[in-house]
Amino acid sequence: MSIFDGFRGADYWIKRGKEAANNYNFEAANACFKRVLQKEPENLSALFKSASCHIENNQLGQALELIDKCIKLDPANVLYKQKKGKVLEAQENYVDAIKWYETNIAEKPEILQVWWGHKALCLKKSGKQAEAVEWLNECLDEDPNFDFGYYLIANFLHDEEKYDEAVSFYERAVSLHGEAEGPSLLNMADCFVNLDKDNKAISCLDIVIDKNPEHPAAWREKAFMLEKLGHSEEAITCFDKLISLTPKSASSGPMGIGWYLCHKGDCLQKLGLLSQAHDCFIEASRIDFILVQAHIASKSEAELSEIGFAQTPITNLSENQFRYLTGR
16 A cells, blocks of 8 residues: 555545456446545445445445445436346345336336336246246337347247247347347348258348458357368358457357367368368467367277377377377
8 A cells, every 4th residue: 555545536546446347357346436426425436446346346235325325316317227236136136126116117208118118027037037028019119110129028938848939029129120130130040040041041141240340249150050060161251250250368268269260170170181180179278288188089090090189299288198189
C-alpha cells in the first residue's frame, strides 16, 4: 500500500477495480470499489461494479442490496433493472423475479419486448413451460413482429425434440429479419441435422455467413457438417476460416485451434494429402498435445503409419509424448 493511497480519487480506484475484475480477482476489485463508496456512497459506477463482483462471488443478497440502491438513484436505468431480475432468478426466487418483470412490463417501456422475453424465460426456468408459451402467444397477439417470441417458442420445442414444429417457428422469426434471425437460423440448422436434412442445414448456415462472414459459430457448424458428409475439400476451407477467426488465447480445448487442426488433418488424410495431414497433426500437437493424443488414439496402426507417425520423429515434444506419437 502506498502512502498516497488515501489521497487517490474515485476514478483511480474504479480503474484499479476494473483491472482486478478483468483478471478475475473479484475480492481485490471489490475492495477498490468499496474505497470509493466510503467517500462517495452514491457513486453509481462503484455501486454497480461492486454488485457485479458480489454476483461473481455468488454473494447474491449483497449484490441485490447494491442494485436496489442503483435503481433508487437512477430509476430509469434499464441495465440496473434487468440485472435485478437476473439476480432474483439466480437466487431461484422466481416468484419475485416474475413480479419484477411484470412491474416493468406495466410501465410500457420502449424495450417492452425485452421484458416479455425475460418473463417467458423465467416462467420456463421455474418449470412452467406451458405458461411461458401461453404468455408468448399473448405477446405475439399484441405484437406479431415480436421475433424473439417465435424464437423462444421454437427453442422450447427444440428442447423437447419436436424439430418439425420448432422449424416452423424459427422460420417465422427469420421472416421478420430482426435480431432473432441469426440465432434462429443456427438453431434451425440443428433441427434439420436431427431431421436428416443436412443440405437444408447447410443452407441455413450459408445465410448466416452471407450476412456475417466473420460468424465463428456458423463456420464451425458448417465445417463439422461438411466433414461428416465427406465433403473434405469444402470442410478444409471452413476449418481454415474458423482457425483465422479463433483468437490465439483460445488455442486449446474442444473449440480451439488445436482441435480444428485435428479435423483439418483428418480431411487432408481422406483426400490422400498425407504429408500435409502429418504437418497438420504436428502443429496441432504443439498447441494441445493431450487433445491430439486422444484424437489420434482412435486411428488404426495403418492410418497412423500412413501419415508418418510410425517412423517420423516429432520435434518439440517430451520423450513420452514422442514415444506415443511415433509408436516407439
